[in-house]
Amino acid sequence: MSRARADMIEDTRARLIASARQAFATQGYAQTSMDDFTARAGLTRGALYHHFGDKKGLLAAVVAQLDGEMDASLHLISERAENPWDGFCERCRAYLRMAQDAEVQRIVLQDAPAVLGAADQQQCVDSLRRLLDELMHAGFIEHACSQALARLVNGSLVSASLWIAQDENPSERLEEALRGLELLLRGLKLNAVC
Template structure:
């Protein structure tokens, strides 16, 4: 009997996870195409053969679904930024490359609409998002390492990390909101690099 109950619970959990993945995938497409406010939850759920009940059960409400989608995309952005930095010769250049890569992702239609435009509008201050705090933790480790090696000035690690992370995110916001993002992007990256270089020792 216990085994049957355990198997049933496992199946329920697997079904919930499958539904969650389906809904996040459908929401990414719908939010990118229409924006969060205009996206129809009935259309979204119907496209993956689910009901509104599945959405509410998995995410609470439409905003909960947006938060899950933002977290998913934001984590992918962080991974891509780290990949960009991994190819660089020094930890300092890697840190700058990660920030620049993050800013550059503002040109991606999905990132632009969901993370940079709808995210702050409907989920509030990005500094309170779990995904942004995860990005901050990565930056803090890099900054602490650079300070320990004498590459960066002996400044408070959290303060420097929050300024660097916030600058990258706000630069990306600027690019995303611009009517001429391809023109704004190099300006944003140049300003980010100059600001960051103020932390360099010597």
């Protein structure tokens, strides 16, 4: 495939994702029309079908993009921390704070689970598992099955994020969730670690 053709394909995909992302965030998945966001992108329905199969496939691509952005942001938080434990804790707090972002609320926390199911959480679970392995190796937490711990931590964060996002007073719910998170995190940390 020529470079020009590859660039054109990437541009078409990017335009469709950007248009759908904006529509899904403002109107929700169920209320969006494929014709609306394909026209807004200056493309046809055929382009959507060719690149994503259908509207659900386009939602999956939007969620993958958002998940990647969220994971990159969380990774940066971990990297900037003074030590791995502080990075892990701040990463968990930041995940809960992301539940107040309108785009994350609508697309990631509401529409994606309803339309795509829970399968889109694997990237987060894998990232958490790697962090937990590092924390165990460094002696911050007790050795256990990192896959199980990652699923438990991720499930807690996702559930609390949904609770925050769906509440009439998300700021109050966030503060309550953050206080509860501190208790959970203290339970993970080995007493011998300062």
